[in-house]
Amino acid sequence: MNTWPSPPSDELSERRRRVVTAALRAAYAWTVREARPKKAMHEIARMTGVIMEAQGPGRAPNTPLDLVRALRSPLSKLSIFADSDDPVGQLALLGVDNELTPDVQDLICEYVMPLNVLTDSGRWLPDWTRMRAEQIRHQVFTAMIAMKKQEVYVASRRLLIEHPAGTAGEIGELVSKAGIRVASGYQAVPSRQLHRTELEKAWWWPCPECRWPMMVSRGVVRCGYRPHSCVYEVTKVLSNGRPTLRRIDEGSGPRKTPVARKAQDAVCLNVGVWRFIVVPGASELRIYTQLQSLGAGVELWPGFDSYDLRVTAGDQKFTVDVKEYRSVHRLISDLKAKPPRARVLLPRTHEHQYEALRAALPSLSITTEKRFLMQVRRALGTSGRAK
Numbered sequence: 001m002n003t004w005p006s007p008p009s010d011e012l013s014e015r016r017r018r019v020v021t022a023a024l025r026a027a028y029a030w031t032v033r034e035a036r037p038k039k040a041m042h043e044i045a046r047m048t049g050v051i052m053e054a055q056g057p058g059r060a061p062n063t064p065l066d067l068v069r070a071l072r073s074p075l076s077k078l079s080i081f082a083d084s085d086d087p088v089g090q091l092a093l094l095g096v097d098n099e100l101t102p103d104v105q106d107l108i109c110e111y112v113m114p115l116n117v118l119t120d121s122g123r124w125l126p127d128w129t130r131m132r133a134e135q136i137r138h139q140v141f142t143a144m145i146a147m148k149k150q151e152v153y154v155a156s157r158r159l160l161i162e163h164p165a166g167t168a169g170e171i172g173e174l175v176s177k178a179g180i181r182v183a184s185g186y187q188a189v190p191s192r193q194l195h196r197t198e199l200e201k202a203w204w205w206p207c208p209e210c211r212w213p214m215m216v217s218r219g220v221v222r223c224g225y226r227p228h229s230c231v232y233e234v235t236k237v238l239s240n241g242r243p244t245l246r247r248i249d250e251g252s253g254p255r256k257t258p259v260a261r262k263a264q265d266a267v268c269l270n271v272g273v274w275r276f277i278v279v280p281g282a283s284e285l286r287i288y289t290q291l292q293s294l295g296a297g298v299e300l301w302p303g304f305d306s307y308d309l310r311v312t313a314g315d316q317k318f319t320v321d322v323k324e325y326r327s328v329h330r331l332i333s334d335l336k337a338k339p340p341r342a343r344v345l346l347p348r349t350h351e352h353q354y355e356a357l358r359a360a361l362p363s364l365s366i367t368t369e370k371r372f373l374m375q376v377r378r379a380l381g382t383s384g385r386a387k
């Protein structure tokens with residue numbers, strides 16, 4: 001095996017991606033500069049160098065403090081994004097509170113790429129700031145894949161998706177009962193996802209779509225992933241001390257308002273596992289359940305995730321790969337780099353990407369959640385097996 005790293009790509013889109021990654025790593029480091037001053041400042045200095053290299057000589061930021069200042073403005077202020085129509089350019093990484101903005105976990109993290117594995121001193125950083133989504137998935141499931149048992153793999157993956165948060169006791173019991181190994185652990189719920197009612201009393205709410213603790217900011221509660229669009233405000237505190245929510249977004253649909261859960265002893269999956277396994281997994285399982293209720297035969301993640309769903313409806317068979325990207329730019333690049341092994345399916349929250357994807361990749365087979373369910377219903381109807 002060749003152990004030399006390949007030189008960084010000169011292609012503009014790859015250079016922009018390096019800049020986003022370096023900016024995110026520097027921004028994360030800035031948020032932990034008090035707890036880990038030496039490592040954080042070293043990382044910011046290194047990432048300044050990465051950005052200077054990617055942008056070319058003579059372009060700001062030239063110093064670590066310049067970079068920190070730049071992180072508070074949209075990325076489009078950097079010269080490398082000057083002519084870009086990529087929506088990532090409109091986003092800033094650091095907020096006025098010196099915390100990462102909500103856009104980081106929503107969209108910016110889709111751009112992350114490894115910078116240089118052999119010389120990378122950033123192993124202390126969370127995986128979602130330095131690894132591609134598929135690397136995170138692979139890392140989490142390595143042990144399960146090694147067991148070569150498809151049913152164990154599927155059960156483990158479902159467990160993470162269906163239980164991304166809970167009390168340490170609940171989660172521990174589920175994991176040991178299922179007899180599976182969850183490589184990536186659960187952690188205490190981060191403070192940005194907690195609401196404090198009085199001294200030492202804190203609460204969290206599961207997102208109605210993905211069940212991960214929603215973000216709490218100045219009494220407004222919503223999932224860190226924008227397509228999970230329910231927004232709430234904290235209203236009153238019940239006599240038992242439990243705070244309650246009221247929905248304030250304009251969306252409709254029958255959604256049960258989440259009930260506050262105590263933060264004490266609560267755990268949740270880390271950001272990387274949530275964003276790249278739980279978030280897409282919530283759509284995959286929703287589509288799986290709908291197909292099953294239509295009467296189709298469905299297998300999840302066959303061949304240890306060759307693609308997402310193998311569907312048998314009457315005498316017809318279908319294979320689909322659910323693609324849930326916030327950035328259609330990133331989706332198109334990834335599909336060009338690695339053609340899918342099954343038809344691409346856009347979930348209901350991403351059906352608006354259909355035309356852009358078709359225009360960019362005309363030979364690609366694409367469907368949407370709605371179209372695909374109709375197709376399966378028809379296949380079942382013609383074979384007379386529909387429930």
Ligand SMILES: [Zn+2]
Pocket residue numbers: 207208209210211212223224225228
């Ligand atoms: Zn959510």
